[in-house]
Amino acid sequence: FDPLALLNGLNFEATLLFSRTRPQDWLLTFSLLEAQTIDGLAWYPSRRTLVLSDEETVVGDILTVLETIKRVRPALDIAPDITPTAVGTVQTGESFLTKILPSAIQHLLFFHRNLRQWVISNLSDPNIDLETRVQYLLTWLEVLRICRTDPYRIAVHFVPLGPAVDRLHVPSFVEAAIASALVSPESRAFSKAWSEVAHLTNMATDTLEALLRFSSTPSPTEARPSMADLSTARGLAAGNARLVPGLGWLLQNMIELCYDVTDHIVDNEQLVYFEKRRRIQALISICDKLCQEPRGQLPPATPNFPFLTVYGDLPALPFRRAAEVAANENTHIHTYHSNSHGGPMNLKLVRPFHRLVVDEQERCRREGKVREKLEREIRELSLSQKRREQERDRQLKKQLKEHQHRRAKSEQLLKMSSLMRSVAHPVPSGARAAAGIRRMPSVKAALVINLINSTTDVEHAYTKRDHVFRIITEEGGQYLMQASSKEDMLDWIRCVHEAAKEAAARRLTVFVQEAKQSDEEIDDLVVSGQLGGGNGPARTAESRAFGVDLHSLMPHGRIPPFVERCLCEIESRGLEEVGIYRVPGSVAGINKLRDLFNEGHWDIDLAADEYYDINVVAGVLKLFLRDLPEPLLTFQLYEGFINAAAVDDYNERLWAIKDLIHALPKSSYTLLKRIIEHLERVTDFEEVNHMYSTNLAIVFGPTLLKPLPGPHSFGTSMTNLGHHQNIVKNLILQYHWIFDVEDE
CATH class of the missing domain: 1.10.555.10 (Rho GTPase activation protein)
Known part of the structure; x- marks a missing residue:
């Protein structure tokens, strides 16, 4: 295709998609991006990413970053005047950020992805020769030159953040997608073709800007390919073929507004600062004007690309296959150029966009270190907060323990005074023993003795204290107890004997009941055929969970x-x-x-x-x-x-x-x-x-x-x-x- 006609056809499809967006879609997109800034790690790559080689490194942009960002929190509340069709499917929980954007914005992302993949497939086609691949590269570079040498076709009246400039270069939608495809790993693998392009254009291939820059001193022996007439390209600016600004440029400006412009006046938090809303309104008005502009019909010679605007990814050649095709082409000797003696010219293979690859790897390493630092600070803050909570819990437990200790001491004093009163004014032993047994403790017992099948008797060998008796449990434990008098000691021995017999009888009853119930269950299993060799229905394995394939x-x-x-x-x-x-x-x-x-x-x-x-x-x-x-x-x-x-x-x-x-x-x-x-x-x-x-x-x-x-x-x-x-x-x-x- 003619580069100018190719640009107009692709831009026409982008204009149709932009016309379907509404201001509510852009406002909702800005709200989601603004909410994402709450998380300090939102825009950094996930840790433990695999370090790729130079050939596999993807030179990313803002759209590449957005496709890898996850939205962990639920989506924001949707305004009542926004219909669900404009919002798209909103998923709660962990999901990718691009999945909860409005459907019109998602359609633009699909078009950008399909256009990029189509250009990559065009350049890495294994069925074309070196000369055709070089012509394809020159055609796409010509499209980029037309976009960059005609700034009048994008009318953006937007005040950028930072120092004021007379004119701001705004990349178009088509330009951003094609540029991303040219610097992709699949495209960079064909170093032989890029060497031919560098030889024909007399330009460097370190960066895309260096390759698109006009050569001031062309080679006297080599003729550079003809450029599109700049006046012809500018002549289209007066018509309806106005270039659509890049989606990545719009989203990046929204993100910069979220970070660089505050919501409140610095000196007074109660005063709202409307500068952010004013600038976002100016940014959205650009898209609104594009939607309202009349669109004419394309000339008959202009190609159209409706297959790029449908949902779904285009078929792509795997990177390994593209690398194999590129390796065969790079090692094959071509006679595309000849030297002064008539023989084939051996061109030195270049590493296209090597500086971009090095910068991208350095950026990934730098962002990885920053993310690790932020994660470490977050962990330290979380651990510090957890330690403070644990210290507060320890203090509360200590205070509670001291309170219980004071309460126990007071209860001991009350018991002692009650004991002294009982000595001074004795009551019947049976009533005192019954009252002692039925009295419920007010605090948790410090020691529990198992009286089942225990034996209790007076300890005559212990002479240090009076009225001492010994309790021997069925586990072999021995405990010495002291009563206030001999009569009280005999009452305690009698009560312990009765409690031991009663508890032993209860436990025997429980054992008998459990044995009968177990026998009945076994009989039921035998009768139903689930145990032994019965004829009853056997248990199916459908409900089994362990040991199943x-x-x-x-x-x-x-x-x-x-x-x-x-x-x-x-x-x-x-x-x-x-x-x-x-x-x-x-x-x-x-x-x-x-x-x-x-x-x-x-x-x-x-x-x-x-x-x-x-x-x-x-x-x-x-x-x-x-x-x-x-x-x-x-x-x-x-x-x-x-x-x-x-x-x-x-x-x-x-x-x-x-x-x-x-x-x-x-x-x-x-x-x-x-x-x-x-x-x-x-x-x-x-x-x-x-x-x-x-x-x-x-x-x-x-x-x-x-x-x-x-x-x-x-x-x-x-x-x-x-x-x-x-x-x-x-x-x-x-x-x-x-x-x-x-x-x-």
């Missing part, structure tokens, strides 16, 4: 509800538990909870007091994974994982592990992804729970990865134990990259 447990590919409940409960109150997954829970509690799950009681309230020990819930989850007939990483791929863990090169080892993970069955992949996501969240609190990725790998390595059962399986497991741990550790540390979380 994943294909039967997850027929629709959804995570079992009881597994999700255990994970959510641990994430709710167990992330700060010291030694979570390392400290074992009660065996009885684990077995009881397992039996309930096997019986189909998957809606158990795990937050009840019965399961207050979170280690019991963690133990049930580990038991479920251990009882699976086949581990999550499957027997079939065991050797592949061991070989991948033995690769020396770090990047190649991660690529091999990622390929194997994506080769897992759907049910195993779904459950493994949720488990690793949960373990990655556990490591977010490693400063508190002391469970680092290495510790979790030691716990889950032998469970997630097992060799095929056989006579040598135990020896194989012990030999490859280190590989098991390294694989699980890499899955936790590189969770977002291995499972392509950012692309979802």
Whole structure:
């Protein structure tokens, strides 16, 4: 296509999409971006990102950053005058920020993404030769030159933040998408083609600006390709073909307004500062004017691109395939140019946009360090606040203990005075003993003695005190008691004897009833055929949860509800538990909870007091994974994982592990992804729970990865134990990259 006609056709599609936006859409977008600024880590990349090579580094822009930002908090309340169709689908909980933007803005994002992908596919087509690829590059560069040499086609009356300038270059929508495609890793891989472009244009390829700059001293032997007539391009400014400003430029100005302009007067917090609202209104008016401008029909020779505006991603050539095509083309000898002797000219291969790649890597490292610093400060602030709360709780407990101690001392004094009064004015022994037994204690007992089957007798060998008797419990414990008189001592001995006989009789009755109930249950099971060899209906395995194959447990590919409940409960109150997954829970509690799950009681309230020990819930989850007939990483791929863990090169080892993970069955992949996501969240609190990725790998390595059962399986497991741990550790540390979380 002619570059000018190509630009007009793409700009026409962008104008149609901009005409469907409303001021309410931009206001809602600004509100969401402004709410995102509350989180100090909102605009930084996630930590533990994989360091990519120069060839794989993506030179990002504001739209690339927005597609990786997650919105953790629920969406803001929607104004009554905004219809749901203009807002789009708003999801509560954790979701990507771009998913809750208004539908019209999301449509613009789809168009930008499709246009960028179409240009990349055009440049990396494996079915074209070097000369055609060079012509394609020159055509797209010509489109960018037309956009940048004709600033009159974008009329933006907006006062930028910072120092005043006479004219501000505003990138157009089409220009931003094409520029992002030209500096993409797929485009940069064809260094041979870029070397030809640099030779033909006599321009440098370090940055895009250097490549688009007109050469002041062209080479006398080489003719530079003809540029579009600038007057012709400016002549279109008088018509209706006004370029649409870039979506990234609009959103970036909104974000800068959120950070650089305050809502209140600095000296007085009660006075509202309307400068932010005035500037956002001026910014939105640009889009509103574009929607109100009349649009003419395209000339017959102008191409149209309706396929770029539909929802859905265009088919793309994988980066590895594009790199292979580029490598073959770069090493092949072409006769595209000839020297003075008539032979082929050997051009030196250049590294296109190398300076942009270096700057992008430096920016990623810098932002990663800033994020780590902010996370450390947030953790320290949280720990400091938690320590203050613990100190306050200790003070309250200390005060309560002192109050109880004073109250106990006062009660002891009252008892002593009552005892003295009883000595001075004795009452009948039977009434006093009954009153002593029936009197309910006002505070928690400091010592409890089991009187069941105990023996009580006068201790004649103890001569230091008078009226002393000894109590010997059935466990072998011995206690010496002192009464106020001999009569009182005999009354206590008689009462203890009676209490011991009564308690022993009650316990015997309970044992007999439990034995009868157990016999009746066994008889019922035998009669119904569930125990032994009866003919009754046998219990089905549909409700079983442990020891069941994943294909039967997850027929629709959804995570079992009881597994999700255990994970959510641990994430709710167990992330700060010291030694979570390392400290074992009660065996009885684990077995009881397992039996309930096997019986189909998957809606158990795990937050009840019965399961207050979170280690019991963690133990049930580990038991479920251990009882699976086949581990999550499957027997079939065991050797592949061991070989991948033995690769020396770090990047190649991660690529091999990622390929194997994506080769897992759907049910195993779904459950493994949720488990690793949960373990990655556990490591977010490693400063508190002391469970680092290495510790979790030691716990889950032998469970997630097992060799095929056989006579040598135990020896194989012990030999490859280190590989098991390294694989699980890499899955936790590189969770977002291995499972392509950012692309979802």
